[in-house]
Amino acid sequence: MKALIWHGKKDIRYDTVPDPVIEHGRDAIIKVSTCAICGSDLHLFDGFMPGMKSGDVMGHEFMGEVVEVGRDNAALKVGDRVVIPFTIFCGECDQCKRGNFSVCERSNRNKDAADKLFGHATAGLFGYTHLTGGYAGGQAEYVRVPLADKTHIKIPDGLTDEQVLFLGDIFPTGWQAAVNCEIEPTDTVAIWGAGPVGQMAIRSAILLGARQVIVIDHVPERLAMAQAAGAIPINFKDESVLDRLRDLTQAKGPEKCIDAVGMESHATRSFDGIYDRIKQAIMLETDRPHVLREMIYVCRPAGVLSVPGVYGGLIDKIPFGAAMNKGLTWRMGQTHVNRWSDDLLKRIEEGQIDPSFVITHRMKLTDGPKMYETFRDKEDGCIKVVLKP
Structure with missing residues (x-):
């Protein structure tokens, strides 16, 4: 065959x-x-x-x-x-x-x-x-x-x-990512990555009753598809993700954050993105976890981080102290x-x-x-x- x-x-x-x-x-x-x-x-x-x-x-x-x-x-x-x-x-x-x-x-x-x-x-x-x-x-x-x-x-x-x-795969993966967030009617759900899993997570979050769904990406076609479903798009190459999320959540941050990117984050303009690519190139790190860092930073205290994006090995410089002190819940897995x-x-x-x-x-x-x-x-x-x- x-x-x-x-x-x-x-x-x-x-x-x-x-x-x-x-x-x-x-x-x-x-x-x-x-x-x-x-x-x-x-x-x-x-x-x-x-x-x-x-x-x-x-x-x-x-x-x-x-x-x-x-x-x-x-x-x-x-x-x-x-x-x-x-x-x-x-x-x-x-x-x-x-x-x-x-x-x-x-x-x-x-x-x-x-x-x-x-x-x-x-x-x-x-x-x-x-x-x-x-x-x-x-x-x-x-x-x-x-x-x-x-x-x-x-x-x-x-x-x-x-x-x-x-x-x-991608439909239940996006659905599980949204279900893991335990979405309430007052929630803002922020989703990093508007690829196929991100697109399914957007529609799942909407079906599960989120008040507001925000998606972060840089590919115009993906952002347009997400916006057509009712999500608010943020192009991270054109505007500050942190500033835009503050504006959209009255400076409180999203209650629920979904990483639909995984190990190959494309944050090439940020210091940590450059750091990850260098460490990956010399085999001191396997994955590029820019999205995880950003989610920890922006998520509202007592919020949920849901990770359907695939990771394969070792990551570096994760602000785990911030996650612990903010009381964030992590939900992840295949x-x-x-x-x-x-x-x-x-x-x-x-x-x-x-x-x-x-x-x-x-x-x-x-x-x-x-x-x-x-x-x-x-x-x-x-x-x-x-x-x-």
Whole structure:
């Protein structure tokens, strides 16, 4: 089959690889109908995440049709149409029973290595380094889905691929980020990053009843999309984020802050942004945490910091004393996709939201390597890329 393959930093190729096969009784094989490039895939493309190996299949946002089912998988049958969540989960361990699917205790087959790095392993993830299991990803013609009797979302007739594809990652990720804020009707929610996850967080915060949603970015197309949804845009290259937030909150600061950027903050004009890039270049720091610092500084005392943005390792100069003394609550983590999927699927069916609004580029899988560069460089108004095998 054909797939997008990681061969090293900034080296993604459209290659031929062996077709997947059933390895365990709970497996299923999916023929991919639609997949996407996610912002966190760029962390792999740019070489910031440890644990990738040449030949790894990329991608964790995909859906398709079941073409083969393992003997112990009674939940699926050939012909079922499914979205596959990026978090692989067993549904039986203590964490899964609590709905904490992204930290499933059984699905990471490289648990020992991840335990050494993190203390305790996270769940297995599709197409996202060998520290999360080394599972082949979904930017491919076919995918083996382990623990597929649990790791799936069945899609009813009448909904297009584009309406439901993002149930596998960015829609529940933005939703969980907003839910973690425990939004009240009087709240101002400030969101850093108007990429795909940021766009979903904006609409989620609005659906959950925030009084005011503010978004910080510097890409005009992203800010325009956010403003169309009802958010107040701040272009950090044109104006002071601190001054604008003071004006919009009567100098009190936002009650809730969401980091939808993660490890590759682009604050190149600030002193700390320059500091981070230098330390990253000489391998004394893995991530650029400008957004975290700014959120701590501006957040109203007793507020909430929600972090759906991906971080991979070590960060520096975090003003933790300010966070502690202001009584800030931190909520973060990979997304517990299936905790939210029933509710979000219903909202799509009822017309409350159509997540396909975020798509700007529809391409063939063979175009994937060049679209990684287009997406990373934010060229051609690119916000979200959907690929068809």
